[in-house]
Amino acid sequence: MSNKAPATPMKLTVDLSKPKGEREAYEPMSAEELAQSEVDGADYQARKDSENKIEEARRVARDSASSKLAALGLTTEEILAITGA
């Protein structure tokens, strides 16, 4: 097992108020920035999970509706014309 401390993530800041060639600066991210990044990442994942759940529910409902239309005797072309799916 290595005792080496993990490297601090770096950031690149480009200050456009400075002359070209003097704008870029590579520096370690601050503890606050790293903490905010973790919060943002968790926030994103929660939102993405919610969106995926909604999308999956739509897909299931669409498939169910198509099956019911087919049972009524509609052709695949007719179902596609109605649902656009």
Next chain:
Amino acid sequence: MSFELIESQTTTSTVSQIEFTSIPQDGKDLVVYMMVAGAGNQIQFKVNNQTGYYHSRSMGSNTSTTGFSSSSAQTNIYVYNIASGSTNAASMRWHFSRYADTTMKLLNYDGATSTSGGSNAAITSPEFGALATSGTAAITSIQFISPFTSGSTISLYKTY
């Protein structure tokens, strides 16, 4: 419409965040082109380092024809999923309309990721979207957050 390059940066090492500050306010639209080498995952951006800046959202992809929509404030926006691997890449365009306006701004974005690299790389996840904001501040800084590998390029243009 004419384009003027404001700045282009190619990373010389892996960075987790790229931020442009003091964006000149004399353009009409702001356009960002990004070419990112693999080893990343999602790319997130923030404007003016604010949370809850964009207040409506819609997006879609080749795997989601119905798209998503949300009227809630977005703390941050992640757009792309880039598969890990040195031969994977993503190319993106972000268009901030009326970025210096204090009443209304819009963002459109699109792009694609490839999974195998090289000239015949398979494009697997084209995505697109649009955002509107009720934020009243002009855009003076933009942060892009992701594990950007060395060699990733971001170019910032303004239009007239």
